């Protein structure tokens with residue numbers, strides 16, 4: 402049984418844990434990242450809208466708003482340092498009826514008070530020129546040019562790659578089940594009996610932060626799951642807006658959105674419904690009909706024929722605000738819980754905030770002169786010119802074998818994913834986009850499985866969609 406000692410252990414590797422780990426990897430401290438799933442970003446962070454919010458939806462009295470504004474501002478530098486997609490395409494909020502302009506005026510005022518850069522209240526003409534796909538019924542709108550879009554799992558992958566390059570240890574399939582404080586160190590045990598020790602612990606366990614808190618004798622609270630369902634539209638859709646389109650919000654929801662994703666597809670949704678089951682990611686035809694109807698009021702060209710798949714994500718809901726504090730009952734234990742929207746936007750600032758909390762609690766953080774912020778962007782076949790692709794093929798013929806035709810993903814990219822530890826079908830999908838296009842893996846899944854078999858030595862039975870027992874071919878052979 403291993404019992405390596407760390408200065409800090411981070412439980413959970415979604416957007417929160419990954420940003421905390423990468424921030425801490427800048428210092429000469431030993432860090433362990435403990436993740437119960439087979440890959441990182443397989444929790445809440447894998448299924449969301451991917452929006453870098455504009456800082457106008459919530460009052461600045463909330464910690465989440467302050468971290469949203471700070472987090473948004475950090476994305477340009479992160480994009481320069483790391484390999485993940487990010488575009489500041491801007492956000493518009495459309496008023497389709499005159500009385501909705503009152504709500505937008507309040508949002509504008511709130512955005513101004515929060516310091517949202519460049520926020521603008523728009524006439525009908527202005528909003529239609531900013532978003533030509535918008536319904537001609539629009540009477541005006543709000544424009545936040547600093548809003549943007551990313552792929553959350555690619556962001557997590559890049560952060561973790563950077564943290565690990567800079568010395569952090571990543572433990573996957575490490576489901577924390579027991580904790581005991583012995584001689585100033587938390588002894589942390591996984592369900593398979595692996596064990597590590599750490600002086601400080603950060604609880605960034607998403608939907609399960611309540612259970613992890615209980616294991617350490619931390620505060621008692623209960624995380625609820627709030628489901629959001631989506632439709633994904635094909636890249637060829639005529640209903641692709643230039644910017645993220647929100648309706649005027651209601652007191653309970655930001656409403657149903659139309660989102661041009663970072664890779665050219667279109668997302669519509671999400672719904673917001675409480676569920677008692679933290680694993681319930683089912684979608685329903687009834688909800689999806691409502692999503693489409695709501696989307697059409699803003700972007701009339703939306704067409705059900707463009708839908709390629711549906712999926713759902715679960716928000717870890719605890720209350721109105723994030724709960725990021727040192728525990729009052731468990732020593733050297735920080736709660737990072739209830740990180741619902743805008744958790745993606747805020748996540749780089751959550752990293753900074755938690756780093757500062759650890760420092761205040763007594764963790765010494767000497768600078769690490771050899772810290773390297775860069776994970777250079779890798780080539781992607783779909784982004785290469787024919788000449789660039791020829792050059793890559795000359796170096797490695799695997800670039801010439803296009804495995805996923807819909808998203809133009811080469812064998813070389815699948816191999817890179819495997820080398821970086823993304824060995825499930827979903828891990829490869831999130832890293833490369835293979836299986837994410839029009840055919841949703843109908844054409845390429847078996848080719849990817851054959852590459853996994855060849856490269857990893859796994860048997861047919863061992864290949865999973867997302868780790869655990871999600872076997873693809875349990876009865877094969």
Ligand SMILES: Cc1cc2nc3c(=O)[nH]c(=O)nc-3n(C[C@H](O)[C@H](O)[C@H](O)COP(=O)(O)OP(=O)(O)OC[C@H]3O[C@@H](n4cnc5c(N)ncnc54)[C@H](O)[C@@H]3O)c2cc1C
Nearest residue numbers: 413415416417437444445446450452577607629744745746
């Ligand atoms: C439908 C929806 C839409 C959203 N849209 C946006 C948006 O557009 N913009 C935005 O800013 N935010 C958005 N969010 C919010 C954002 O997705 C979350 O705030 C963020 O993903 C939370 O990340 P996390 O790291 O805290 O949690 P998670 O990603 O869930 O990470 C926690 C990790 O802990 C692991 N874990 C749990 N228990 C254990 C254990 N015992 N041992 C080890 N590991 C454990 C889990 O496996 C998981 O990987 C949205 C959320 C949803 C659901």
